[in-house]
Amino acid sequence: MSELPPLAQQALDAFARLPGWEQRARLLLQWAERLEPLDAAERSEANRVHGCESLVWLVAERRDQALHFRAASDARLLRGLLALLLARIEGLDGAGLAALDLADWFAQLGLQRQLSPSRSNGLNAVLERMRELAATR
Amino acid sequence: MPGLSIHARQTFRGTAAMPLNSPWRADFPGILALQAEGQTYLDNAATAQKPEPVLAALDAYYRNGTANVHRAQHLPGDRATRAFEATRLKVTQWLNAASPAEIVFTRGATEAFNLLAYGLEHLFQPGDEIVVSALEHHANLLPWQQLAHRRGLNLVVLPLDAQGDIDLAAAATLIGARTRLLAVSQLSNVLGRWQPLPELLALARARGALSVVDGAQGAVHGRHDLHALGCDFYAFSSHKLYGPEGVGVLYGRSDALARLRHWQFGGEMVRHAEFQDAEFHPAPMGLEAGTPPIAGVIGLGAALDYLDGLDETAVAAHEAALHAELLAGLAARDGVRLLGAPRIALACFAVDGVHNADLAHLLGEQGIAVRVGSHCAMPLYERLGLAGAVRVSLALYNDGEDLRRFFAALDAALELLR
Numbered sequence: 001m002s003e004l005p006p007l008a009q010q011a012l013d014a015f016a017r018l019p020g021w022e023q024r025a026r027l028l029l030q031w032a033e034r035l036e037p038l039d040a041a042e043r044s045e046a047n048r049v050h051g052c053e054s055l056v057w058l059v060a061e062r063r064d065q066a067l068h069f070r071a072a073s074d075a076r077l078l079r080g081l082l083a084l085l086l087a088r089i090e091g092l093d094g095a096g097l098a099a100l101d102l103a104d105w106f107a108q109l110g111l112q113r114q115l116s117p118s119r120s121n122g123l124n125a126v127l128e129r130m131r132e133l134a135a136t137r
Numbered sequence: 138m139p140g141l142s143i144h145a146r147q148t149f150r151g152t153a154a155m156p157l158n159s160p161w162r163a164d165f166p167g168i169l170a171l172q173a174e175g176q177t178y179l180d181n182a183a184t185a186q187k188p189e190p191v192l193a194a195l196d197a198y199y200r201n202g203t204a205n206v207h208r209a210q211h212l213p214g215d216r217a218t219r220a221f222e223a224t225r226l227k228v229t230q231w232l233n234a235a236s237p238a239e240i241v242f243t244r245g246a247t248e249a250f251n252l253l254a255y256g257l258e259h260l261f262q263p264g265d266e267i268v269v270s271a272l273e274h275h276a277n278l279l280p281w282q283q284l285a286h287r288r289g290l291n292l293v294v295l296p297l298d299a300q301g302d303i304d305l306a307a308a309a310t311l312i313g314a315r316t317r318l319l320a321v322s323q324l325s326n327v328l329g330r331w332q333p334l335p336e337l338l339a340l341a342r343a344r345g346a347l348s349v350v351d352g353a354q355g356a357v358h359g360r361h362d363l364h365a366l367g368c369d370f371y372a373f374s375s376h377k378l379y380g381p382e383g384v385g386v387l388y389g390r391s392d393a394l395a396r397l398r399h400w401q402f403g404g405e406m407v408r409h410a411e412f413q414d415a416e417f418h419p420a421p422m423g424l425e426a427g428t429p430p431i432a433g434v435i436g437l438g439a440a441l442d443y444l445d446g447l448d449e450t451a452v453a454a455h456e457a458a459l460h461a462e463l464l465a466g467l468a469a470r471d472g473v474r475l476l477g478a479p480r481i482a483l484a485c486f487a488v489d490g491v492h493n494a495d496l497a498h499l500l501g502e503q504g505i506a507v508r509v510g511s512h513c514a515m516p517l518y519e520r521l522g523l524a525g526a527v528r529v530s531l532a533l534y535n536d537g538e539d540l541r542r543f544f545a546a547l548d549a550a551l552e553l554l555r
Contacts, residue, residue, distance in 0.1 A: 021502035025553050053510055053525065054494040075494035076554070113501070 007087040015109040028080030038072040052122025060133040094134040157537030182530035194439035224438030233362040241421040243385035247276040249372035254280035256397035263289035266315040270295040272325040277351040301328035301477025312340040323355030329479030369393035380440035384433040394420040401426040483530035499550035
């Protein structure tokens with residue numbers, strides 16, 4: 001696997017040494033604030049990712065050839081998880097997205113429970129949507 | 138909706154704190170194992186842990202040699218059939234049905250409602266009405282909704298009052314001349330209130346409509362005399378009643394059962410088969426196609442035996458005390474809003490300014506097993522204007538310590554989130 005993007009490495013350094021759920025939650029809430037905002041028009045039905053209990057929107061755009069994603073949610077901790085997902089996939093092309101092991105990434109962060117099959121927060125649905133968008137744009 | 142509200146309650150404050158112990162907790166290896174793992178299980182409306190006698194019955198059935206029921210002349214087949222049919226007799230007595238022929242085993246309560254919606258389909262004409270209530274679980278809503286689509290029927294939805302009960306005044310006008318069937322829940326899995334069944338069933342009877350009662354939650358919190366209740370059909374699932382999953386019970390009064398057409402075809406339900414035609418058994422056998430969940434049915438029998446051996450009054454008193462403590466704890470916290478006014482078994486709540494998903498995340502992190510979401514009642518939540526809620530649901534093995542851990546986790550989560 002190639003090197004992690006700088007922001008992802010930063011996340012790994014920060015999360016991997018946290019001793020408990022409370023510290024992880026506090027840091028997730030901080031990461032939630034890092035998401036680039038989506039405006040009201042971008043929070044549209046067309047940009048909604050279904051398969052999440054909470055509302056999640058995902059927008060993709062080309063910036064200098066590379067695909068750039070932005071995401072938003074009405075749930076705060078999920079915003080933190082989305083920020084960690086976006087940090088990990090920054091700069092990846094379609095093939096890189098297809099190969100990404102999301103469970104492994106969150107396991108490295110100590111957040112593996114957030115990816116279990118019974119979770120309905122929809123991170124897997126977000127990654128699926130990213131793969132679709134990468135294939136079509 | 139007009140009526141049903143979400144409101145903060147101010148009552149129950151200052152309840153004296155007595156340790157609430159469950160004398161039955163030690164009978165449930167599952168709850169003890171979860172506790173040892175640091176998990177506090179308060180999602181009992183979804184499914185319940187099993188008492189030791191149920192585990193023993195499942196183990197013994199397989200360990201002593203399994204066989205299929207109803208067909209074989211050999212000893213193992215005879216033994217399996219006797220044990221299987223013994224459960225039918227226990228269910229008959231449990232519900233005070235007239236005879237074991239009124240008890241049909243299905244693969245769950247959901248399958249029981251689907252069986253009814255297909256088996257009764259031939260009785261409906263376009264324009265006929267099916268009446269349900271606004272609090273129905275998807276299992277007792279979607280089979281009727283889809284039947285209405287298939288046959289061009291109108292689905293009428295009874296509104297709720299502010300407490301969370303089906304509005305009887307509205308029901309008296311909505312259950313009308315075109316009503317052919319009334320399908321209502323006995324105890325809501327969201328609002329935790331006994332519904333006014335005697336009044337509703339009388340309204341249906343007066344119109345000559347069939348009645349279906351969803352007892353999935355109700356069956357767990359009290360024994361019900363179906364002869365006295367007087368409904369045509371009643372369904373519940375084993376797994377919520379401390380038995381194995383994969384088994385549902387459909388009670389049908391004999392004259393009502395006789396109106397059902399066969400709906401699934403295969404082994405066991407057929408009396409005589411030719412290539413071009415066949416004759417089928419009447420209910421209950423005729424409605425039990427294929428190999429049934431034999432071990433599960435035997436396990437349900439063990440669960441009923443276990444429950445039969447408990448002091449019913451003591452169980453009810455314990456559950457009521459737990460529920461009061463749950464309500465008191467919720468009422469004592471700022472910004473916590475109860476859905477309706479739950480009376481038994483569970484409470485659903487939302488917290489002002491806090492997303493349910495965030496609460497769910499942090500309760501889960503702290504080993505609190507509660508349900509967050511729309512609890513298979515999406516239309517109800519839509520009417521409440523809520524995306525979902527947190528549901529704490531109780532069983533007879535829960536104790537005051539479970540609630541103490543839940544509230545400590547809730548406080549820690551809210552401290553982080555606000």
